[in-house]
Amino acid sequence: MTLNRSLLPLALAMGLSLASGAAQAQLITAHRGASYDAPENTLAAFKLAWEQGADAFEGDFYLTADGKIVCGHDKDAKRVAGSPLVMEKSTADELRALDVGSWKGAQWKGERMPLFKDVLDVVGDGRIFVEIKSGPKIVAPLLKQLGESGIPEDRITIICFNEAVTAECERLAPQIKTHWLTGFKKQKDGAWAPSVDEVLAKLKASRADGFGVQANPEHVDAEFLAKLADEGYDEFHVWTVDDADVARYYQKLGAWGITTNRPAWLREQLGLRKQLGLREKQHGLRAGGQ
Template sequence: MPHLAFSQMIVAHRGASHDAPENTLSAFRLAWDQNADGVEGDFYLTADSKIVCIHDKDTKRTAGKKLVVEGSTLAELRKLDAGKWKAAKWANEPIPTFAEVLKTVPENRTFVIELKSDEKIVPFLKAELERLDHSKIKLLIICFNDKVIADCKRLLPNVKSHWLTSFKQNKTTGQWTPTADQIAKTVKQSGANGVGMQGNTQVIDAVFVDTMKQGGCDEFHVWTVDSPTDANYFSKLGAFGITTNRPAFIREALETKTAAN
């Protein structure tokens, strides 16, 4: 029986960020137009305890003027243009709030919430989720900080979460870390439902996935995969989701491959 491509969730990384300015409402709306199953956005807590969508600690790269996000108020951040760096047609895109991004998510699609601030953001995220109607969409919280994930599981026990990790190779031994066993241990200790891993085909193979599962980590997604060959590879390994800057391109590639099989 062929592996069905649509068993993977195709998630738009910072929205459809290959085509539109990352982490803007235009990027998220375009992702839905491109038939993404989910969108992933990055969230910081501002100086006045609001949650905003931006990847970097400061606004220099995407807004031209440097403001430290956690040291700035929402009003200060909203004065900036987060779109024109991509192209003139995207000018006047503000840095969006958490609530604005959530409201773009269509029924039965997934909102992947990457928390960039430390544990202090979790109570405010809880308050936002209690305030906003998300009953018709799916949520997935992701974070590189396992302490943040542990807090999310404590305060938001019914929301799925994945701990995030990248991989580093020891230049002397060639050993990659973290190992599958180390990932499973961190996932278990934090209470996460799974792991989101950098899509490194040198590290992740069937044995690696099986080892994680034996350690109690049954679910994984990969980021950021823009190669059809890599997407097909992780699809066959049973990835829960594939995060990509190019959701329409990757979906078409997977569906074409499935049809060919």
């Protein structure tokens, strides 16, 4: 993606009012783990995210046919395992028997789809963005496992494109942050969908605390974000950003988080420094590293 430079003056002019000084504190979130280098949505990718200096990682989760929760993005396993197994119609054991690492490289052979509880075990002192891919029936068991994980609630964000799921999360666990997600498509008449008014309607219907949006500077610009902020929605994150100019654009606009496949590279591009913490000690990383 190439940033339209004509948008930058407006962004800079409005950035401080949107960010309230927060533009230097973005969370760098590893999309499906450090998925540029490791097979997405695997324990290997999540562990590598910490080694690459991510503040958080994001994973996708389905409820299986036998009531367990597994990590994977697509509705089936064709892309990552060459298997026709459908996530919600298969058992966890069937899905976990698949090799979901070899497609990324021989060194990843044997990587498996992790269970939700196994993913939670590697969060450590980092943060997790839990993207729900199933319908509302997943919410209660997912929240139960989150509660049993011991991860502080302020380090968990639940995200979902389905506003009914988001609303159910808010109903059952209002103390955990939820973000409603949306992408954007340009229509034949040149208009973008959804419009800012449509986004507002979805946010209100879902009772979300914030929102996650596809990083599209042509549409999701300072004016768009200011309209949402005027209605009380100023907490947002953008995905999936592997373009430094686009990342800087949303950094200026005060994005709460920036999701990327390349956390170490993007942190360096943005000049964001890390503070020494437990995770760095665990992985032998040096304080102040990029």
